[in-house]
Amino acid sequence: MDTSSWLTINAARDAALKVLLHNVNGPFHGLPRTAGWGYPEPYTRDLLISFFGIGVSGNDILINSIRKVLETLAKNQTPHGHIPSLVHDKQDLGASDSTPLFLLVAGMYRQLTGEHTFLEEAVNNSLQWMEYQSPSDRYLVAQQPTSDWRDEQWVLGYGLFVNTLVYSYLRMLGRHERADKVKQAMGRFTITGGVQHRHVHEGLVVKHKPYYAMWSYKVLSSERFDLLGNSLAILSGLAAPTRAAEMIAWVEEECAALQKSGDLAVSLPPNFFPYTKPGDNDWHERYTFFNLPGEYHNGGIWPFICGFYVAALVAAKKYRLAEEKLLELTRVITITNSGTVDYGFNEWLKAQDGAAKGQEWQTWSAAMYLYAVKCVEERRTPFFEEMRARLPVA
Template sequence: MKTNYEKEIEQAKKAALEVLLHNAHGPFHGLPRTAGWGYPEPYTRDQMISILGIAVSNNQELIKSIRNVLETLARNQTEHGHIPSLVHDKDDRGASDTTPLFLLAAGIFRKVSGEADFLAEAVEKALVWMSYQSPSDRFLVAQLPTSDWRDEQWVIGYGLYVNTLVYSYLRILGEHESAEKMRHAMSRFTVTGGTMHQHVHEGLVVKHKPYYAFWSYKIFSSERFDLLGNSLAILSGIASPKRADEMISWIEEECAGMHERGELTGALPPNFFPFIKPEDPDWHERYSKYNNPGDYHNGGIWPFICGFYIAALVAAKRYKLAAEKLEALTQCSKLSASGNQHFGFNEWIKAQNGKPLGQDWQTWSASMYLYAAKCVEEKRTPFFDEIRNK
């Protein structure tokens, strides 16, 4: 007989699949919607991330849909290899994470379909584009502010999240020599003391901390914690097993402290902390409208990122904690901004009070729930096991 916990997970998985099937056909050339109602457009990064849950669902309608997305992106790729931010709009350009996500998703789809040369020409063009994104020509790629998924938050230079994507696609596409050089570059310390000596190259390791820096560039860096980037560092194997275990313990301890200070409710970690506050030097005036402490990119709880964290816990063999977080994510997935859904799969949750403030039936929230559940059930991380073990 199934426990109540198991029954709730089965109900949530069924609801997540319903969301993905509902969103599979939208008003723009029949491409998938980003959310059930609020975002009818097919945003590239959301669709590429959703491939993880779609792939483990084995639902042929969804797999056919994601094939269409990838093939449409290949047709709308720029002359130089860049992938647009909207699947259907070749002129919507400028994102730093769409091309890496396309390459990772193409690698995953090759595993799912068995087509080893799927979109070979587009993949090669995208690899060339990415090879020119390193200002120092030394493996780490750089970005402009608000160009990745954090469109309301500044990441300058070598951002952790984008570089973990680059490492992951290099591994899944078999570019192991380049991947190893990149991992070595990321393992350098960030530059401190305000002086950058000749032949010293910045990295993303933070002194006396188990996690990786939010971003780094020359003598500047941010040591705030990025849950998505660090979860990908664990999943992909950039972080050693020892570092991964220490990082997870640190995350849980920091979250306990935020609970005590009234900055966090519930059992799920925020996407980013410590929160940027108006008195901090990295505060921007626009944040007061869109990105207040504990909101949106500035410390909101994002279910899709919690899905990556749960997968990272499985990768680190923290199975009990992963099961506990999956139970918390199951309860979180019920939250609905409209109040009309039994399972809202909302976009993001306010850290301090647990209120859903994003769009309901968000594609990547539903997809990453399915992926996290699969990881916990099977004690493995599909696709990333292979990446990590290379």
């Protein structure tokens, strides 16, 4: 990448740090805000995901803020080990991704600081809680619709995103035997024949496609593409290098087709595609108001997820493509919906026209930009290199 591009990226990196430092002390017990002006609440999943970027920032103020988040979550953990959806509110429960994110980030924090027994009791309690989330009492965990980060989208049963988190935290915490079992279970095909035979268990592999299904449960599944879950599958090593390369080629080809048809206005992949449209079997009436095609969870462009995609490209050694996508992400984070700031770091953008939507100065948008920059700059993926290196070559 040329010097001019790096000057642009470094200016955006400075802006991301400014956003995170602005958000570091919110109105709820001094915990970080989820966004600069809207979302003053400390949402668990947003703040834990922000550790990816904060952990590579070298900024002690930000790193200590996530330590406070983790310690507060441990105090507000239920007796069974479940982590609340709001850091400060032990009564706000029901999220399927808050506990696995807590376990993953606790492991990442241990790796960063060398405190190998940090929050040991809380971690063990959460590990036990997650084992009870398997309805088959095996290895894949299940969830209720709208219970992960997609509060306006149905993910039923064994969701890809949550199970990639499970796989990742097991590796991060050294629980390799169980991680191997999760990988094996995810590697089974989804059941498409309409009949589930006795002792035949569903998985998340899609026949004749290089990516993992968005979710699967018994004879039901969604084979639409989940960018976040599949990016994590590459980053964690769950997807073998050959599958990762095929998946990336497929994503780029599909996005080129979306651009040609006018369904995608930026050179970054939507969080979810093909978009769900009225009349589709998985269309819900509520989507008319909150989740139209190309918007929000139904194909919106989410900068924080694009940060994960850039990291996945680096993990797959697609360095030139990672640079191209980082430059496009750098352009996208300057777009604002208020026009009052130089960098929007918005929550999401509409796929068809690239218009900024949702809240500006979103904590996880700024943080995942920092992580994407670090990955491209060093051609490595902090926290995940060792995880992939210990896996056998396919």
